Amino acid sequence: MIKPILRYLAYFPANLAFVLLAYLLSPLLAALSLLVGRRLPGILQWFSTLDADLDGGISQRVKGYKPGLTGWDLWWQRMCWICRNPAHGWQSRLLGMPAAGTIIIEQQITEAPKNQWYVMETASGVRFFCFKRDQPLFGGFYLKLWFGWVNKPYDGRNHHYAFQIWPKRS
Numbered sequence: 001m002i003k004p005i006l007r008y009l010a011y012f013p014a015n016l017a018f019v020l021l022a023y024l025l026s027p028l029l030a031a032l033s034l035l036v037g038r039r040l041p042g043i044l045q046w047f048s049t050l051d052a053d054l055d056g057g058i059s060q061r062v063k064g065y066k067p068g069l070t071g072w073d074l075w076w077q078r079m080c081w082i083c084r085n086p087a088h089g090w091q092s093r094l095l096g097m098p099a100a101g102t103i104i105i106e107q108q109i110t111e112a113p114k115n116q117w118y119v120m121e122t123a124s125g126v127r128f129f130c131f132k133r134d135q136p137l138f139g140g141f142y143l144k145l146w147f148g149w150v151n152k153p154y155d156g157r158n159h160h161y162a163f164q165i166w167p168k169r170s
Contacts, residue, residue: 001119004128008148008161011095015087015161022047022086030054030079046089047082050155054078056085088160096158097128097149104151113142118151120159128159137167144168 022029029040029047038053039045049056057065057077062084069077101123108117116132130151135143146164153159 001127001129004119004148007128011161012163015091015095015163018046018087018090019163022090023083026079026082026086027075029082030075033078034075046093047087049081049085049088050092050157054081057081088154091162092155092158092160095161096153097126098122099153099156099158102153102159116151118148120149120151130159130162134168140169141167142169 033054038055040048058067102120104120106119114134118130121127128149130148133145144166146162149159150162
């Protein structure tokens with residue numbers, strides 16, 4: 001299990017830089033999307049999700065994302081989507097683990113607090129892990145913690161690299 005952890009830590013600085021770049025560029029990327037449509041062109045797609053367009057919050061029924069917006073409201077909503085899912089394309093295509101032929105070797109799921117631990121192996125024998133925890137806070141809030149590579153290949157091709165610490169309301 002040491003190799004996957006070392007690989008994860010080695011990728012961390014590049015991932016952090018790209019996520020920060022996504023946050024910084026989000027106003028420009030959202031503005032560009034108003035000209036080119038709901039998907040960013042070419043490698044700019046690395047700054048957003050691959051499994052959904054920039055209006056993905058609507059189809060996924062995420063609270064606060066509304067259909068039919070235009071102008072500044074649409075720009076704001078798309079900028080928020082990029083910031084909610086920063087650099088997922090990068091995390092999937094460049095840092096991700098291939099989904100084809102991947103098997104779950106170990107799975108542990110507990111409740112109260114909710115923890116999930118997975119060890120997976122690619123078709124070529126490379127092992128990787130996923131750890132998720134919902135840490136209760138106060139007032140119905142919890143801290144969503146994700147590390148490793150997401151156990152589900154959301155884009156159908158790769159398990160994307162995950163580093164997520166995010167407060168959520170239950």
